[in-house]
Amino acid sequence: MKRNFKRSLSLLLVSLMLTVLIPSGVWALEETTEPTVAPLNPGFVQYQEEVKSGTLNTSTFDGHSRGHIPPPLERYEGTVDEATITPSATLPAAFDLRDTGRITAVRDQGDYGSCWAFASLASLESYLKKDTTVDFSENNLMWNSGFDGTADEGGNYTMATAYLARWSGPVSESSDPYDTPKKTGLSPIYHIQEVVSIPKLPSVIKQALIDGGALYTSLHYGQLDSEEYYNSENASFYYDGEEESDHDVVIVGWDDNYSRDNFSKTPEGDGAWIIRNSWGEDWGDGGYFYLSYYDTYAGSNVTAFHNAQATDNYSQIYQYDPLGNISAMGYSDDDQTAWGANIFTAAASDNLTAVSTYALTPGTTAEIKIYTDVNDNQPSSGTLRTTQTETFVQGGYYTIDLDNPVGLVAGQKFAVVIKFRTPGTSESVPVESRFENYSSAASANPGESFTSNTGTGGWYDTSKKADSNVCIKAFTQSRDSFANCVYRTHVQNVGWQNWQSNGGISGTSAQSLRLEGIEIKTDSSGYDLGIEYCTHVENLGWQDYQSNGNMSGTSGESLRLEAIKVRLTGRDANLFDVYYRVHAENVGWMDWAKNDKEAGTAGFGYRLEAIEIQLRPAGSEAPGTTTQPYLENN
Known part of the structure; x- marks a missing residue:
């Protein structure tokens, strides 16, 4: 009895000593919790069943091909705070991108089920049409998607x-x-x-059309050859059934007064979206048709491919998810949060300047943490180098420029850890996963991707579940050519916003809030580079130049910024150009100014609401048009 007591006492003392001597980061090994997986999209389940049974039909009766495949993860529309993305001005009753010249020619997909490729690239081409005309290869997209099936078997x-x-x-x-x-x-x-991902809100869809161009959308077009739903004389379509969507096209405009009487089957009210198909100019009204606002799928899967950057924007991309967001993982708790992480090995001694991921729901918040010198299978170990939180009003794929870039050394292990908060769903972490007859090329290795319900430990290796990897990418820039512009604005009723970096937008949109102050600085490696700026302030006019992070504007005086000038300083100033553009009240986004030229307005009493700044190598092409960056009322 005494011997057992002494042995227990000895074990207790040893345990207490270990608790004191062993570092908490080593001692506190949390229990690993396996995440749950998001349910499959019912439309995808039906698609899989039709593929296996051989009953999938990808053509209309008159021989036109469709080709939309429902994705495995159903888009979560959620509840969008429309107040944060309401139009900046009164929307017109009708709008057509053809009238603005911001649309490329009608295409013909022929016998291929490639509508999804045409719709996606048409949106991107339209976005770029404001400044340049491009024709992208649908052939390359449909043959090199990386997914199962042939080019004829569709996509999304x-x-x-x-x-x-x-x-x-x-x-x-x-x-x-x-x-x-x-x-x-x-x-x-x-x-x-x-x-x-654009929500099913007509005002938001319309504003996205005006701002960025054509928009991808999905509909059920199996009845386009049915006189019950399609009026060939008016090129109008209204479907009120429940069949799954099966075709992708682009929205190019709208007409609120388009008569309900123009449809074969009468909808509840007037109004129609103007749609461009990919069945050639001989179909419909020169390749276009009208879709009733009351169609079952009006506004379904609306997606804006409204972004394109130069291919030298980053020197390296780190990724484990070449097939992108296919599924989601999370934990069944009440706070609708989960942590996702990737561990990468630096291929070169560069600066980590940006990361990307997916927002699965409107209002998703991503709390980003970067760690270096991490241990195997422990993304939150090592040294925490920077943190940053971003909130996405709408779902989609986003790249976040880091306010504080992280220097990496070749061969160094680093981790990008993100706490996802996704209102409306507990499966918060976007993942690439392997599904038969869809994404069988997806592969994962142990030690790459992880989820956790705490973010401090208990990391679950996602390769164990359907060869999954977390959808987080990392982007670097070469250190010997790294130069960046960092800025933030003080906004009415909001205060100082987070720092933005080289092309990020600081300010607000569609909230009628004035900019009251601004701070700008350079963040460079290997360059003698500084920056100066002055602002035109309500009742005060042009102020003196400020430099390198000092505030220009006013504090506590409720005075609006109306215009700005920015210039570079230092021995290496001649190696770069600084471009900047502003969003002005009653004007919208103005053209780009460069190197100490005025941007904004004077004499109108218009407030600045947002600003974008880009630092580019001297002589580089301007980010956009430079015709009218400044208006002055004499």
């Missing part, structure tokens, strides 16, 4: 997003013409860093 917006986000495209039509054999090894002519 998530597949197009994955192809673009991993930098496989877009490539030019001339380098890979339509209806030619598969080509590989072609380089993209742009890097796509953002694809936004």
Whole structure:
């Protein structure tokens, strides 16, 4: 009895000593909790059943091909705070991108089920049409999507997003013409860093059309050859059934007064979206038709491919998810949060300047943490280098520029850890997963991707579940050529916003809030580079120049900024150009100013509401038009 007591006492003392001597980060090994997986989209389940049974029909009765595949993860529409994205001005009753010249020619997908490729790239082409005319290769996208099936078996917006986000495209039509054999090894002519899911709110869809151009959408078009739903004389369509969506097209405009009497089957009211199909100019009204606002799928899967950056924006991309967001994982708790992480190994001594991921629901918040020198299988170990929190009003794929870039050393292990908060769903972490007859090419290795319900430990290796990887990418820039512009604004009723970096937008949109102050600084490595700026302030006029992070504007005086000038200083100032543009009250986004030229307005009493600044190598092409960055009322 005494011997057992002494032995127990000894074990207790040893335990207490270990508790004191062993560091908490080593001692506190949390129990690993296996995440839950999001349920499959019912439309995808039905699609899989039709594929296996051989009953899938991808053509209309008159021979036109469709080709939409429902994605495995159903888009979560959620509740969008419309007040945060309401139109900046009164929307017109009718609008048509053809009238603005911001739409490319009608295409013909022929016998292929490639509507999704045409719709996705049409949105991207329309976005760029404001400044340049491009023709992207649908052939390259449909042959090199990376997903199962042939080019004839269809796709969707998530597949197009994955192809673009991993930098496989877009490539030019001339380098890979339509209806030619598969080509590989072609380089993209742009890097796509953002694809936004537009909610089913007519005002938001309309504003996105005005701001960025054509929008991808999905509908049920199996009845386009049925006189019950399609009026060939008016090129109008209204479907009120419950069949799954099966075709992708682009929205190019709207007409609120389009008569309900123009449809074969009368909808509840007037109004129609103007749609461009991909069945050639001989179909419909020159390739276009009207879709009733009251159609079952009006506003379904609306997606904005409204982003394109130069291919030298980053020197390296780190990723484990070439097939993009296919599923989601999380934990069944009440706070609708979960942690996702990837551990990468630096290929070069660069600066980590940005990360990307997916927002699964409107209002998703991403709390980002970067760790270096991490231990195997422990993303939150090592040294915490920076933290940053971003909130996304709408779902989609986003790239976040880091306010504080992190220097990496070749061979160093680093981790990008994100706490996802997704209102409306507990499966918060976007993942790439393997599904038969869809994404069988997905693969995962142990030690790459993880989830956790705490973020401090208990990391679950997602390779164990359907060869899954977390959808987080990391982007670096070469250290010997790293130069960045960092800025933030003081906004009426909001205060100081988070720092933005080289192309980020600081300020607000559609909230009628004035900018009251601004701070700008450079963040560079290997350059003698500074920055100066002055602002035109309500009742005060042009102020003196401020520099390198000091505030220009006023504090506590409720005075609006109306215009700004920015210039570079230092021995290496001649190596760069600084471009900037402002969003002005009653004007909207103005053209780009450069190197100490005025941007904004004077003499009108218009407030500045937002600003974007870009630092570029001297002589580089301007980010956009430079015709009218400034208006003055004499």
